[in-house]
Amino acid sequence: KIREMKAFKCPSCGVGSSFYKVHFSCKCGYDPFRMAMGHFNHGVDSIDKKEWDKAIDNFSKAIEIRHDWDAYVARGIAYGEKNEIDLAIKDFDEAIERSPKTKSVQAFFNRGNAYMMKHEYDRALKDFDEIIEINPTDVDIMVYGKRFCCYHLKGDNERADKELMAVINKLKELEEYRKFLIEDAEIDARNPPLLRGSLGETIKKIKEVEGQIN
Numbered sequence: 774k775i776r777e778m779k780a781f782k783c784p785s786c787g788v789g790s791s792f793y794k795v796h797f798s799c800k801c802g803y804d805p806f807r808m809a810m811g812h813f814n815h816g817v818d819s820i821d822k823k824e825w826d827k828a829i830d831n832f833s834k835a836i837e838i839r840h841d842w843d844a845y846v847a848r849g850i851a852y853g854e855k856n857e858i859d860l861a862i863k864d865f866d867e868a869i870e871r872s873p874k875t876k877s878v879q880a881f882f883n884r885g886n887a888y889m890m891k892h893e894y895d896r897a898l899k900d901f902d903e904i905i906e907i908n909p910t911d912v913d914i915m916v917y918g919k920r921f922c923c924y925h926l927k928g929d930n931e932r933a934d935k936e937l938m939a940v941i942n943k944l945k946e947l948e949e950y951r952k953f954l955i956e957d958a959e960i961d962a963r964n965p966p967l968l969r970g971s972l973g974e975t976i977k978k979i980k981e982v983e984g985q986i987n
Contacts, residue, residue: 809839816847825851842872846880853887862887878904885919894923914943 816831832848835841849864865884869877885900901920905912921936 805838809835809841809844812838813841813844813847816844816851820847820851820854823854825855829855840871842868842876842880845871846883849880849883849887853883853890856890858887858890874907878907881907882913882916882919889919889923889926892926894927898923912943914940917943 812831812835816828816835819825819828819831828851829848832844832851835844836848845864845868849861849868852858852861852864862884865880865887868880869884872880881900881903885897885904888894888897888900898920901916901923904916917936917939921933921940924930924933924936
């Protein structure tokens with residue numbers, strides 16, 4: 774962004790360089806893109822190891838260099854795993870502001886998850902609706918699943934049933950129906966504590982409907 778294109782001192786040689794934080798390397802050979810990607814990749818490795826503080830530290834270093842939207846998303850996910858939901862939402866907000874519209878789906882999805890963890894289901898639904906609006910012909914099955922969870926937890930059974938049928942139709946369309954019907958324990962193991970149960974309820978309901986339509 775234009776506001777970032779100002780004079781900085783190269784962290785390697787200390788010489789002023791107008792653009793090294795944005796796109797260009799310094800004359801000394803310092804390459805900010807490579808440095809930022811290095812920190813980002815270390816952060817991803819830390820997430821795989823569930824080392825959330827290390828992940829946050831690495832993503833923060835990447836952000837300090839380049840302010841890339843995907844680093845904000847990744848750091849937000851790490852904050853979410855630590856149950857620091859407000860910090861996670863702040864990062865997802867920043868990612869949405871900085872990313873191209875077509876690339877913002879990941880940030881909207883994760884922010885919707887964060888709002889679900891705060892029991893702010895209407896705000897979560899707004900984010901999931903935004904994903905559908907961005908690319909209505911290619912919506913991930915989990916978006917409909919999350920929408921089902923929101924309506925179910927709000928007590929809106931009529932809308933929940935409609936979303937449930939959207940999930941089932943999408944699953945059959947993708948020929949992943951059986952694959953999606955996994956054990957609740959496996960679902961819980963992959964999700965932050967405050968989300969546990971909501972997806973489990975989705976699967977249980979889908980199994981019930983499966984028995985009715987087969």
